[in-house]
Amino acid sequence: MGLLTKGPRGTQDVLPKESYQWQVVEDAMRRICSAYGFKEIRTPVFEHTELFQRSVGETTDVVQKEMYTFQDKGGRSITLRPEGTAGAVRAMVEHGLYNDALPIKAYYFTSCYRYEKPQAGRLREFHQFGVEVFGAGAPSADAEVICLAKSVFDVLGVKNLSLEINSIGCPKCRAEYHKALKEYFQGYQDQLCETCLGRLNRNPMRILDCKSPVCSKIAEGAPVMLDYLCGECREHFEGVKTCLDTMGIAYTVNPTIVRGLDYYTKTVFEFVSTGIGAQGTVCGGGRYDGLVEEIGGPSMPSLGFGLGLERLMLVLAQPDSALAAVTPPTCDLYVASLGDKAKAQAFRLAELVRTTSLNAECDLVGRSLKAQMKYADKLGAKFSLVLGDSELEEQKAKVKNMATGEQKEISLGESFVDEFTQIYFDAQSSLSL
Structure with missing residues (x-):
C-alpha cells in the first residue's frame, strides 16, 4: 500500500534528527528575552478575520492575496494568523494588560500562514520568533528592540548580516508624502499592475512594496519619505540613530524600506542576510504607535519585530555557523x-x-x-x-x-x-x- 498523502505544498516536517537544532536556537532566544525582561505570550492560531483586515491593512498583499480565510460552522469569518503582532495586541487589549506597569514586554514563538508561492525560506506555513513592547515611546525603546535582535544573531554566530533602518513617519507627515507619491505614480498609470492601480488612491505607499519588476523599477524614482518627516518624527529617528551609534551597532539608512504591513509608523528596520538568496530579510520590525488604539485599546506607543525561523535556519546551515558545531544529545x-x-x-x-x-x-x-x-x-x-x-x-x-x-x-x-x-x-x- 502506497503513501496515503504527502504533506501540503508549502509546508515542511522538522524531523527528530533536526529538531534539536531548533531547540538550541529557541533556548538561546528565551535566555536573551529573559535578560531583557521579556515574558512569553501565547495566542490562538486563528482569529476573527476583521482583526487582520484592520491591523495588517486591506491594501496589503497579505490581506488581498495571501490569507487563509474560511467560514466556521457558526458562519463566522475566521483567518489563520498571517503574522504574530495583531494577535498579541488583541490579547493585550482584551485582557487589559495596559493597566499593568508599563512598558509591557512580550515574546512568542508562533506558526503563521500565508498562501504564496513556496520557495527557499518562504513557506505557506512558517514559524516566527517575535517580540512586542507596549507603552514605550522613546527612541531608546527602538534601539533596545534592535539590540535584542542583534544579540540573538551574535549568540548564534550569524555572519554576513546587515541592519537597515528607515522612518516612515506618522499619519500627519505621511499625508503630505502620500500626496507626493500619488502625483508621481499618476504619471505611470498605464504601466502599473492592476493591484497597484487599486492602491494608487487608497494607499500609494503600498506601491513601493510591490514585487512586480515593472512597478519596482518605477518606484525607484519615487519621492522619499525621509524628505517629508515632520519635526517630531525626524527628531525621533535621529534619537534612534544616536542610540545605535552609542551601542556601536552598525546600520545603513535605507529609504526604500516600508515593510509589508500597514500598521507601522516611524522607525522600521530589517536584518538582511547575503547568504540565502532573494529572500534575504531574516528579521523585520518597527513601531506601530496607532495599532493598539485601532484595535480598541488606549493610545499607546508600541513596537516589535518578527524573525523568520525557517530563514534563520537556512542562514545557520552554513558550515561556519555556531549551530554547525552543536551535536544532538546522545544516550548517556x-x-x-x-x-x-x-x-x-x-x-x-x-x-x-x-x-x-x-x-x-x-x-x-x-x-x-x-x-x-x-x-x-x-x-x-x-x-x-x-x-x-x-x-x-x-x-x-x-x-x-x-x-x-x-x-x-x-x-x-x-x-x-x-x-x-x-x-x-x-x-x-x-x-x-
Missing part, C-alpha cells in the same frame, strides 16, 4: 540485558538514571545481546552496562566507558545512581581538561 547509559529477569531490572535501572536528568535506554524490542550492543553504538551511548543472571545474583555489574573501553564495577543496590553519576561526571571532567 545503555543498559543491556540477557533474560527476562535481567530485562525487568534493566528497565528499573534506566528509570533510576533518568531521575537525574541523564539519558538512559534499555531494550524495548527483544534484541539479542549482540544486537543490543550494536544498537548502543548507533545511539552513541557514552556508557553501557550488561545485566545477566550472575550480575543479578551478585548485585554488581561493570559500567563500560564506550570511548575508552575502561570498565568500573558498580553496585546494583541503593547506591547505584550515586555511583553511576560519579563515574559519569568524572569522565566528563577528564574530557574537559
Whole structure:
C-alpha cells in the first residue's frame, strides 16, 4: 500500500534528527528575552478575520492575496494568523494588560500562514520568533528592540548580516508624502499592475512594496519619505540613530524600506542576510504607535519585530555557523540485558538514571545481546552496562566507558545512581581538561 498523502505544498516536517537544532536556537532566544525582561505570550492560531483586515491593512498583499480565510460552522469569518503582532495586541487589549506597569514586554514563538508561492525560506506555513513592547515611546525603546535582535544573531554566530533602518513617519507627515507619491505614480498609470492601480488612491505607499519588476523599477524614482518627516518624527529617528551609534551597532539608512504591513509608523528596520538568496530579510520590525488604539485599546506607543525561523535556519546551515558545531544529545547509559529477569531490572535501572536528568535506554524490542550492543553504538551511548543472571545474583555489574573501553564495577543496590553519576561526571571532567 502506497503513501496515503504527502504533506501540503508549502509546508515542511522538522524531523527528530533536526529538531534539536531548533531547540538550541529557541533556548538561546528565551535566555536573551529573559535578560531583557521579556515574558512569553501565547495566542490562538486563528482569529476573527476583521482583526487582520484592520491591523495588517486591506491594501496589503497579505490581506488581498495571501490569507487563509474560511467560514466556521457558526458562519463566522475566521483567518489563520498571517503574522504574530495583531494577535498579541488583541490579547493585550482584551485582557487589559495596559493597566499593568508599563512598558509591557512580550515574546512568542508562533506558526503563521500565508498562501504564496513556496520557495527557499518562504513557506505557506512558517514559524516566527517575535517580540512586542507596549507603552514605550522613546527612541531608546527602538534601539533596545534592535539590540535584542542583534544579540540573538551574535549568540548564534550569524555572519554576513546587515541592519537597515528607515522612518516612515506618522499619519500627519505621511499625508503630505502620500500626496507626493500619488502625483508621481499618476504619471505611470498605464504601466502599473492592476493591484497597484487599486492602491494608487487608497494607499500609494503600498506601491513601493510591490514585487512586480515593472512597478519596482518605477518606484525607484519615487519621492522619499525621509524628505517629508515632520519635526517630531525626524527628531525621533535621529534619537534612534544616536542610540545605535552609542551601542556601536552598525546600520545603513535605507529609504526604500516600508515593510509589508500597514500598521507601522516611524522607525522600521530589517536584518538582511547575503547568504540565502532573494529572500534575504531574516528579521523585520518597527513601531506601530496607532495599532493598539485601532484595535480598541488606549493610545499607546508600541513596537516589535518578527524573525523568520525557517530563514534563520537556512542562514545557520552554513558550515561556519555556531549551530554547525552543536551535536544532538546522545544516550548517556545503555543498559543491556540477557533474560527476562535481567530485562525487568534493566528497565528499573534506566528509570533510576533518568531521575537525574541523564539519558538512559534499555531494550524495548527483544534484541539479542549482540544486537543490543550494536544498537548502543548507533545511539552513541557514552556508557553501557550488561545485566545477566550472575550480575543479578551478585548485585554488581561493570559500567563500560564506550570511548575508552575502561570498565568500573558498580553496585546494583541503593547506591547505584550515586555511583553511576560519579563515574559519569568524572569522565566528563577528564574530557574537559
